[in-house]
Amino acid sequence: xxxxxxxxxxxxxxxxxxxxxxxxxxxxxxxxxxxxxxxxxxxxxxxxxxxxxxxxxxxxxxxxxxxxxxxxxxxxxxxxxxxxxxxxxxxxxxxxxxxxxxxxxxxxxxxxxxxxxxxxxxxxx
Numbered sequence: 001x002x003x004x005x006x007x008x009x010x011x012x013x014x015x016x017x018x019x020x021x022x023x024x025x026x027x028x029x030x031x032x033x034x035x036x037x038x039x040x041x042x043x044x045x046x047x048x049x050x051x052x053x054x055x056x057x058x059x060x061x062x063x064x065x066x067x068x069x070x071x072x073x074x075x076x077x078x079x080x081x082x083x084x085x086x087x088x089x090x091x092x093x094x095x096x097x098x099x100x101x102x103x104x105x106x107x108x109x110x111x112x113x114x115x116x117x118x119x120x121x122x123x124x125x
Contacts, residue, residue: 002027004096009119020081022096030074032098036081040092086123093118
């Protein structure tokens with residue numbers, strides 16, 4: 001059973017950048033579809049970006065296209081989320097997630113099997 005630990009969150013100014021990391025243990029990221037979700041106060045958890053182990057093109061939410069990039073380093077067993085041109089509306093808790101099913105990761109958040117503990121991202125205006 002894979003375990004996920006996020007890091008890299010913090011406070012950034014609008015227009016700035018942050019890079020989140022998700023390190024996996026007790027499992028290898030190369031075997032999973034991996035994703036980053038976020039949850040703002042009072043809102044539902046939403047998918048930000050997803051990377052498939054079998055398909056080369058990652059998936060992004062419309063709100064982050066062109067600003068965020070998901071990548072994975074299988075040798076380091078780590079998944080990254082590079083966030084640029086940050087906006088105050090990007091504020092929230094960011095969670096790393098893993099699942100064997102692409103559909104669960106991209107369309108059925110309640111079925112996602114593995115979650116990290118989350119890391120807070122706050123963007124000030």
